[in-house]
Amino acid sequence: xxxxxxxxxxxxxxxxxxxxxxxxxxxxxxxxxxxxxxxxxxxxxxxxxxxxxxxxxxxxxxxxxxxxxxxxxxxxxxxxxxxxxxxxxxxxxxxxxxxxxxxxxxxxxxxxxxxxxxxxxxxxxxxxxxxxxxxxxxxxxxxxxxxxxxxxxxxxxxxxxxxxxxxxxxxxxxxxxxxxxxxxxxxxxxxxxxxxxxxxxxxxxxxxxxxxxxxxxxxxxxxxxxx
Ligand SMILES: NC(=O)c1ccc[n+]([C@@H]2O[C@H](COP(=O)([O-])OP(=O)(O)OC[C@H]3O[C@@H](n4cnc5c(N)ncnc54)[C@H](OP(=O)(O)O)[C@@H]3O)[C@@H](O)[C@H]2O)c1
Numbered sequence: 001x002x003x004x005x006x007x008x009x010x011x012x013x014x015x016x017x018x019x020x021x022x023x024x025x026x027x028x029x030x031x032x033x034x035x036x037x038x039x040x041x042x043x044x045x046x047x048x049x050x051x052x053x054x055x056x057x058x059x060x061x062x063x064x065x066x067x068x069x070x071x072x073x074x075x076x077x078x079x080x081x082x083x084x085x086x087x088x089x090x091x092x093x094x095x096x097x098x099x100x101x102x103x104x105x106x107x108x109x110x111x112x113x114x115x116x117x118x119x120x121x122x123x124x125x126x127x128x129x130x131x132x133x134x135x136x137x138x139x140x141x142x143x144x145x146x147x148x149x150x151x152x153x154x155x156x157x158x159x160x161x162x163x164x165x166x167x168x169x170x171x172x173x174x175x176x177x178x179x180x181x182x183x184x185x186x187x188x189x190x191x192x193x194x195x196x197x198x199x200x201x202x203x204x205x206x207x208x209x210x211x212x213x214x215x216x217x218x219x220x221x222x223x224x225x226x227x
Contacts, residue, residue, distance in 0.1 A: 002030045003200060006073040008058060008101055009080030010034030011041045013164070014116060017193035018079060019051060028201060035069055058097035059089075066104035075112035075200055076105050087135045095139035102147050102154075111153040112203060114196055117144050119158045119181060119212050144210065155199045155206040159192050160185045160214040167191050171223045172216030180214060187214045198224060 005022055009015045011034065022029040034045045037057035045053035056069045058080060070076055078101050082089035098115060105113050118140045120126040127137040147154050160181060167190035172180045195213055198220050199206035205224045218226075 002026075003028060003075060004030045004033070004073045005075050005077060005200060006033040006035060006070045007077045007079060008035045008097075009078065009116075010045065010053070011036050012079055012081065012083075014162070014189045014192050014196075015077075015079040017190045018077065018196055019045075019049065021193050021197050023049075023051060025197070029197075033070070033073060035066075058100055059092045061100075063100050063103045063107065066100055067107040070101075070104055070110060071108045073108075073110060075114065076101060076110055077114045077116075077196055077200075078102075079116045079196070081116075084132070084136075090135050090139045094136065095143050098143040099146050102150055102152060105152055106150065111151075112200070112207075113147065113150075113152045113154045114199055115143070115147055115154060115156045116192065116196070117156050117158045117210075119160045119185075119214070120178060121158055123178070148210070153203060153207045155203075155208075156210040157192065157195060157199070158210060158212045159187045160212070162187060162189050162192065164189060167194055168215055169194060169220055170216055171195070171218050171220065172214045173218055173223065173226055174211050174213075175226070176216075177212035177214050180216065181212075184214060184216075191215060195220065195223075 022032045034053040035056040042053040042055050054069045082093040121141040127133050163186050165188040
């Protein structure tokens, strides 16, 4: 098996970890495709990192344009985000950008779709009164809900607070994550990427599931087997 994966948000911190991890595992993954939004990023990914890249901003591209960019790939990962750059971009990237990519997957006949959302997205009582997070979480929750209504074989990953710590490869059991989150909230971006890779390799375990992710003590194989 050599899975062809297109990554939206490849230039981001999670996306960069993911590109490296997929590229390092040539036994399971073909050269990934980065969907990025500047010509410099295209140049970087093609010439410096040696992967495929296309100039496709999910805000300005139409669904047919995104469809054309991802056509022929086996799976699409959405790891993009507005990164706190205003409410308008939360709507155009985290919400509508995600939905445009999901529509493009359907149009391109790609069923596997992995979305990076955020932990506790379903829990309005958690985020409603957190300054600066309400609009972000409205977008994340709405995107998750729309994706769940599609026929896509989705995996919605809901990480806790992201860090740049080294990978541990270990997670809190998914069914315990929201309870544990009251005391321990962090997940390394490298481990989010590691789990995206595992989810791509194990669609039976991870498909059509919403999975909260924080660092804990379970190795990834055990974590996956308990989903
Ligand atoms: N921060 C947290 O604690 C936290 C917690 C849970 C979930 N998350 C979510 O985790 C995800 C990944 O986080 P991260 O730290 O890797 O984020 P990041 O470093 O900010 O990366 C986001 C990427 O999205 C890209 N992007 C933005 N607009 C785009 C567009 N129009 N077209 C194509 N790409 C676009 C950005 O491109 P540029 O590089 O060109 O700007 C960037 O590369 C995000 O969805 C975030 O909301 C974050």
